[in-house]
Amino acid sequence: MAFFSKLKDRLFRSSSKLEQGLDAIVEEGGVVEELAADQPEAEPQPEPRPEPQPEPQEVPPAPAEPAPAPEPVPDPEPIPEPEPVPEPQREPVPTPAEPQREPEPGPAPQPDPELPDAPEPTQPMPQDPAPLAPPAEMPAEMPGLDMPLEIPGETLSNSPGLLGRLLGRKAARTVTRRVLDDDMLEQLEELLISADMGVDTALRVTANLAEGRFGKKVSTDEIKRLLAHEITRIMEPVAKPMPLYPKRPQVVLVVGVNGSGKTTTIGKLASQFKAAGKSVVIAAGDTFRAAAVEQLQVWGDRAGVPVLTAPEGSDPASLAFDAMTKAQEDGADLLMIDTAGRLQNRADLMEELAKIVRVIRKKDETAPHNTLLVLDATTGQNALSQVEIFKKISDVSGLVMTKLDGTAKGGVLVALADKYGLPIHAIGVGEQIDDLAPFDPADFAAALTGLES
Numbered sequence: 001m002a003f004f005s006k007l008k009d010r011l012f013r014s015s016s017k018l019e020q021g022l023d024a025i026v027e028e029g030g031v032v033e034e035l036a037a038d039q040p041e042a043e044p045q046p047e048p049r050p051e052p053q054p055e056p057q058e059v060p061p062a063p064a065e066p067a068p069a070p071e072p073v074p075d076p077e078p079i080p081e082p083e084p085v086p087e088p089q090r091e092p093v094p095t096p097a098e099p100q101r102e103p104e105p106g107p108a109p110q111p112d113p114e115l116p117d118a119p120e121p122t123q124p125m126p127q128d129p130a131p132l133a134p135p136a137e138m139p140a141e142m143p144g145l146d147m148p149l150e151i152p153g154e155t156l157s158n159s160p161g162l163l164g165r166l167l168g169r170k171a172a173r174t175v176t177r178r179v180l181d182d183d184m185l186e187q188l189e190e191l192l193i194s195a196d197m198g199v200d201t202a203l204r205v206t207a208n209l210a211e212g213r214f215g216k217k218v219s220t221d222e223i224k225r226l227l228a229h230e231i232t233r234i235m236e237p238v239a240k241p242m243p244l245y246p247k248r249p250q251v252v253l254v255v256g257v258n259g260s261g262k263t264t265t266i267g268k269l270a271s272q273f274k275a276a277g278k279s280v281v282i283a284a285g286d287t288f289r290a291a292a293v294e295q296l297q298v299w300g301d302r303a304g305v306p307v308l309t310a311p312e313g314s315d316p317a318s319l320a321f322d323a324m325t326k327a328q329e330d331g332a333d334l335l336m337i338d339t340a341g342r343l344q345n346r347a348d349l350m351e352e353l354a355k356i357v358r359v360i361r362k363k364d365e366t367a368p369h370n371t372l373l374v375l376d377a378t379t380g381q382n383a384l385s386q387v388e389i390f391k392k393i394s395d396v397s398g399l400v401m402t403k404l405d406g407t408a409k410g411g412v413l414v415a416l417a418d419k420y421g422l423p424i425h426a427i428g429v430g431e432q433i434d435d436l437a438p439f440d441p442a443d444f445a446a447a448l449t450g451l452e453s
């Protein structure tokens with residue numbers, strides 16, 4: 001699906017930090033080993049993705065018709081949860097027998113793979129352990145070119161040359177493996193912390209990763225797969241679309257600091273709900289900033305959804321009440337209420353949100369049905385303190401993480417999931433109306449670690 005590959009491309013753009021760090025760690029203390037052309041780098045690891053993923057949906061929040069439920073709470077889970085993750089990675093990483101190959105006779109000098117000063121490979125570490133096709137079917141070099149041919153997922157080096165190939169010699173490949181010891185674990189912890197995963201999460205992830213593998217040799221590709229698996233395990237329980245309830249209107253309060261992407265997210269969500277056949281009303285609750293109201297009107301126009309506004313400086317709660325009345329009269333399915341994000345004066349903001357909730361409860365005592373906290377992924381660790389604050393001043397029921405297309409700080413999502421367990425309903429991957437996607441843990445983990453899934 002075109003949209004989905006676009007999403008993956010964008011997420012991959014932000015993955016370089018962790019990916020390069022992993023490459024560097026293994027290369028630093030690793031030993032280059034040679035493999036015969038028909039020998040895989042390692043026994044294939046169990047795939048991190050435990051189950052075939054459901055086809056990603058264009059509309060992340062929920063299916064068009066959720067199963068009717070008498071009460072909005074507890075969470076009705078309109079889309080079936082993925083199967084619980086088995087723990088296939090608890091198996092020790094198979095350690096290749098040493099030496100990896102028989103010495104190959106031939107005119108070309110071969111480096112000793114066991115020597116510490118064996119030449120480093122010049123290409124990035126292999127990404128995929130899939131064995132290469134036999135050399136007879138896949139030439140290691142382009143005819144006439146005396147340079148290694150990069151084959152996706154593998155590094156070819158020490159080419160036997162034309163004569164060698166004429167004589168039927170197999171090309172040798174190299175892989176760097178490093179013993180998973182305390183030093184390496186410490187480096188991995190530091191890398192994960194620097195990627196915004198937070199200390200607790202980084203320690204837990206590396207401890208799980210080392211379980212049953214301590215003292216064994218691992219390649220970059222194996223480390224990436226193991227890491228992606230651990231991240232997927234943490235993220236899977238929180239990947240949940242925004243639940244839809246039979247209640248009309250379902251009131252969605254949208255909170256978050258200024259600039260986090262609330263307005264944009266409301267516009268994107270409104271557009272997707274509308275495309276799914278829902279009638280939506282938006283209330284421009286940040287009445288203190290004329291620009292914010294105007295921007296929301298632009299998004300409402302784009303989405304084809306009415307936006308209720310009030311004069312600048314008027315009471316947001318009064319606007320919310322009017323919007324609730326209109327949404328009820330119109331029989332709207334959803335009322336999305338934008339709010340101010342001024343954290344400079346937390347007491348005022350707390351009172352403002354509490355008042356909005358009080359007045360809409362006069363109309364429906366079960367409202368708001370969702371309180372979405374919009375977080376800007378580029379703020380890294382700061383997102384954690386924002387969750388802390390907004391949990392105190394509102395009843396946050398789920399997260400939307402924006403700007404994942406423009407940051408190398410995606411690791412904070414792992415820390416958020418690990419620490420708070422709040423559902424991540426959707427992720428923003430751009431500024432356009434369709435740049436909002438469901439959160440897919442396996443794709444996210446692959447993007448973060450630089451694993452080609």
Ligand SMILES: Nc1nc2c(ncn2[C@@H]2O[C@H](COP(=O)(O)OP(=O)(O)OP(=O)(O)O)[C@@H](O)[C@H]2O)c(=O)[nH]1
Pocket residue numbers: 256257258259260261262263264265286292295340341402403404405406427428429430431435
């Ligand atoms: N690259 C990228 N930019 C985004 C994304 N979401 C929002 N933005 C941009 O972030 C900026 C702030 O977004 P807004 O939606 O105005 O944020 P807000 O929280 O409503 O901010 P205030 O109106 O100031 O309260 C805008 O320039 C958006 O285009 C995203 O997923 N990716």
